Amino acid sequence: MDTKAFRALSYGVYVITSQVEGRPVGCVANSVMQITSSPATVAVSMNRDNFTHSALASTGVFAVNVLGEQSNPSLIGRFGFSSSRDTDKFTGVSYEEKQGVPVLHDSCAFLLCRVIDRMETSTHTVFLSEVIDAGVFPPAIAGDPMTYAYYHKVIKGTSPKNAPTYLPEEGEKKPEAGKTSSVRWVCSVCGYVYEGDPLPDGFVCPLCSAPAEKFTRQVG
Amino acid sequence: MDTKAFRALSYGVYVITSQVEGRPVGCVANSVMQITSSPATVAVSMNRDNFTHSALASTGVFAVNVLGEQSNPSLIGRFGFSSSRDTDKFTGVSYEEKQGVPVLHDSCAFLLCRVIDRMETSTHTVFLSEVIDAGVFPPAIAGDPMTYAYYHKVIKGTSPKNAPTYLPEEGEKKPEAGKTSSVRWVCSVCGYVYEGDPLPDGFVCPLCSAPAEKFTRQVG
Numbered sequence: 001m002d003t004k005a006f007r008a009l010s011y012g013v014y015v016i017t018s019q020v021e022g023r024p025v026g027c028v029a030n031s032v033m034q035i036t037s038s039p040a041t042v043a044v045s046m047n048r049d050n051f052t053h054s055a056l057a058s059t060g061v062f063a064v065n066v067l068g069e070q071s072n073p074s075l076i077g078r079f080g081f082s083s084s085r086d087t088d089k090f091t092g093v094s095y096e097e098k099q100g101v102p103v104l105h106d107s108c109a110f111l112l113c114r115v116i117d118r119m120e121t122s123t124h125t126v127f128l129s130e131v132i133d134a135g136v137f138p139p140a141i142a143g144d145p146m147t148y149a150y151y152h153k154v155i156k157g158t159s160p161k162n163a164p165t166y167l168p169e170e171g172e173k174k175p176e177a178g179k180t181s182s183v184r185w186v187c188s189v190c191g192y193v194y195e196g197d198p199l200p201d202g203f204v205c206p207l208c209s210a211p212a213e214k215f216t217r218q219v220g
Numbered sequence: 221m222d223t224k225a226f227r228a229l230s231y232g233v234y235v236i237t238s239q240v241e242g243r244p245v246g247c248v249a250n251s252v253m254q255i256t257s258s259p260a261t262v263a264v265s266m267n268r269d270n271f272t273h274s275a276l277a278s279t280g281v282f283a284v285n286v287l288g289e290q291s292n293p294s295l296i297g298r299f300g301f302s303s304s305r306d307t308d309k310f311t312g313v314s315y316e317e318k319q320g321v322p323v324l325h326d327s328c329a330f331l332l333c334r335v336i337d338r339m340e341t342s343t344h345t346v347f348l349s350e351v352i353d354a355g356v357f358p359p360a361i362a363g364d365p366m367t368y369a370y371y372h373k374v375i376k377g378t379s380p381k382n383a384p385t386y387l388p389e390e391g392e393k394k395p396e397a398g399k400t401s402s403v404r405w406v407c408s409v410c411g412y413v414y415e416g417d418p419l420p421d422g423f424v425c426p427l428c429s430a431p432a433e434k435f436t437r438q439v440g
Contacts, residue, residue, distance in 0.1 A: 005354035006254055008286040008329035008365045009262075012230030033251040034226055034384040035265050036343050042229075043263065043346060045255050066228040109228035119339040119348060123256050126263060126346065128339060134225035145228045147367060164254040 006165065011148040015079045016044060017095075017102040018055035018062035024090045024102040027052040028080030030148050030165055031124075032064055040131040042113060045124045045164065051085040056127055060115040063101045068108040068142025073155050075106065077208025081190040098133060108145050109136040124164060157207055158191030185215040226385065231368040235299045236264060237315075237322040238275035238282040244310045244322040247272040248300030250368050250385055251344075252284055260351040262333060265344045267382040271305040276347055280335035283321045288328040288362025293375050295326065297428025301410040318353060328365050329356040344384060377427055378411030405435040 011030035018025055031045035044064065046053045056062050067075060078089050094105040103110045113129035120126075148165070151157050159165050183197035190208040194215065203212045231250035238245055251265035264284065266273045276282050287295060298309050314325040323330045333349035340346075368385070371377050379385050403417035410428040414435065423432045 001260075001351070001354045002329075002356050003260070003354065004356050005286070005329035005331055006260070006351075008232075008356065009252060009254060009284075010230055010232030010365055010367045011253065012228070031253040031255065031263075032229060033231065033253055033263075033265065034229060035251065035346060036341050037384050039342065040221075040223070040226065041341060043251075043253075043265070045253065045263070064229075066225070109222075109225035111225055117339060117341075119337060119346065121256050121261060121337075121348060122259065126255060126339065126348070128341060128346070131221070131226075134221045134223065136222050136224050136228065145230055145369070147230045147369075149365070149367075164257050 009165075011165070013067045013076065013146045013148060013151050015065040015067060015075060015104060015107070016046065016052055016056075016062055017065060017104065018052055018059060019100050019102070020051075020055045020058070020084075022100075023088075024095075024097075025052050025055050025084035026065075026079050026089055026102065027084065028076055029064075030163065035128060040134075041116070042111060042129055042131060044113070044127045044129060046127065047124050047163075049123075051083050053125065056115060057118075057125070059100075061099055061101055061132075062113055062115075062129070063098065063103050064111040064113060065104040066108040066110065067146045068144060069146045069150055069154075070141070070143035071106050071108075071146065073157070073207055074209060075104070076151070076155070076157060077190050077192075077205065077210075081208045103135075105137065106142060107137060108139070108142045110134065155207070156193050182220075184218050186218055188214050188216055229385075231385070233287045233296065233366045233368060233371050235285040235287060235295060235324055235327070236266065236272055236276075236282055237285060237324065238272055238279060239320050239322070240271075240275045240278070240304075242320075243308075244315075245272050245275050245304035246285075246299050246309055246322065247304065248296055249284075250383065255348065260354075261336070262331060262349055262351060264333070264347045264349060265384065266347065267344050267384075269343075269382055271303050273345065276335060277338075277345070279320075281319055281321055281352075282333055282335075282349070283318070283323050284331040284333060285324040286328040286330065287366045288364060289366045289370055289374075290361070290363035291326045291328075291366065293377070293427055294429060295324070296371070296375070296377060297410050297412075297425065297430075301428045323355075325357065326362060327357060328359070328362045330354065375427070376413050376415075402440075404438050406438055408434050408436055
């Protein structure tokens with residue numbers, strides 16, 4: 001089986017937000033798809049280890065926030081590479097609440113959803129959810145919806161280990177045939193790759209805000 | 221609720237193939253996503269009215285064929301806008317069989333899947349499926365994976381009514397402010413839009429191969 005075939009599947013980049021005991025929580029997800037049009041339902045897949053999973057499983061109301069190509073990429077680092085269990089991910093993030101659920105402003109659109117059914121798998125729950133409200137933000141805010149391919153190619157991000165799309169070999173970059181070896185710095189928190197050497201003074205990871213000392217130098 | 225928010229979700233364009241009583245069948249789908257990485261599983265959503273649904277529900281073995289930007293767009297018309305119930309969609313299509321399931325050659329990659337669980341919704345079944353084989357084709361064949369956005373923007377296709385992503389207002393194109401009215405011809409079979417007037421002599425729909433008389437003229 002050639003697992004590279006999985007990389008040919010297309011996804012968006014979403015922040016799933018909810019609340020637990022009045023506290024806003026959220027995480028990044030790619031696995032969101034519409035299932036029926038009338039009533040409008042979507043399926044969202046989430047790893048049971050994610051703290052946000054407990055919010056969906058308990059309150060059952062959540063929002064799918066659609067990130068755009070112009071959304072601040074630090075949202076991905078903030079929501080994708082730390083846990084709401086021990087972090088308030090919303091400090092300094094612009095949002096409003098709809099039915100108690102945070103809706104992010106720096107995005108293309110949102111779907112407010114209520115869980116109506118679920119399917120359990122070995123590691124993830126697929127939540128079937130009715131869309132109870134939805135809205136779009138002006139394209140000037142976040143641009144076109146960000147695809148997972150754009151995130152990899154342009155933003156040069158990776159997948160956290162809880163993601164179904166995680167492939168261990170993603171980090172093993174080898175120099176292309178005919179190219180001389182190059183130097184890069186890789187963020188040990190989120191996998192962001194800085195192409196070049198040295199890392200600029202005071203560099204901060206644009207994805208997850210990790211400081212320069214969290215980067216490791218790679219050659220080849 | 222602003223249903224335009226649903227258009228901000230990102231998808232690929234896939235042909236789901238299977239077989240019924242030894243006969244190859246298939247249809248277009250957008251709603252495919254990976255759920256777990258080990259074992260590798262994907263969820264595929266399909267309208268119960270689709271003939272291919274009966275193949276997935278009975279044999280349970282099928283392939284997800286990932287179309288690329290350079291795949292022949294007539295594959296979308298052929299597999300998306302006619303039914304395997306009364307059409308042999310595979311005439312003239314290059315494919316090979318894996319475990320009896322057709323795998324299309326004019327694509328980026330394939331996932332051979334076996335249904336392991338299912339969740340019913342009002343109109344669609346979500347098939348949870350284990351990936352039992354997977355492969356990629358050289359990029360020179362079909363290019364980058366086709367996104368649903370590319371299909372709409374570049375190929376100018378629409379959604380069949382069985383698709384969860386179908387929005388009735390898609391066909392209601394209005395002239396933009398400040399633009400003078402324009403003339404277009406719309407395929408009554410698949411919704412393909414030819415911008416211009418008149419329709420060239422002997423025109424055949426590039427998506428579904430419908431002849432010129434299936435097109436209707438629209439002004440404005």
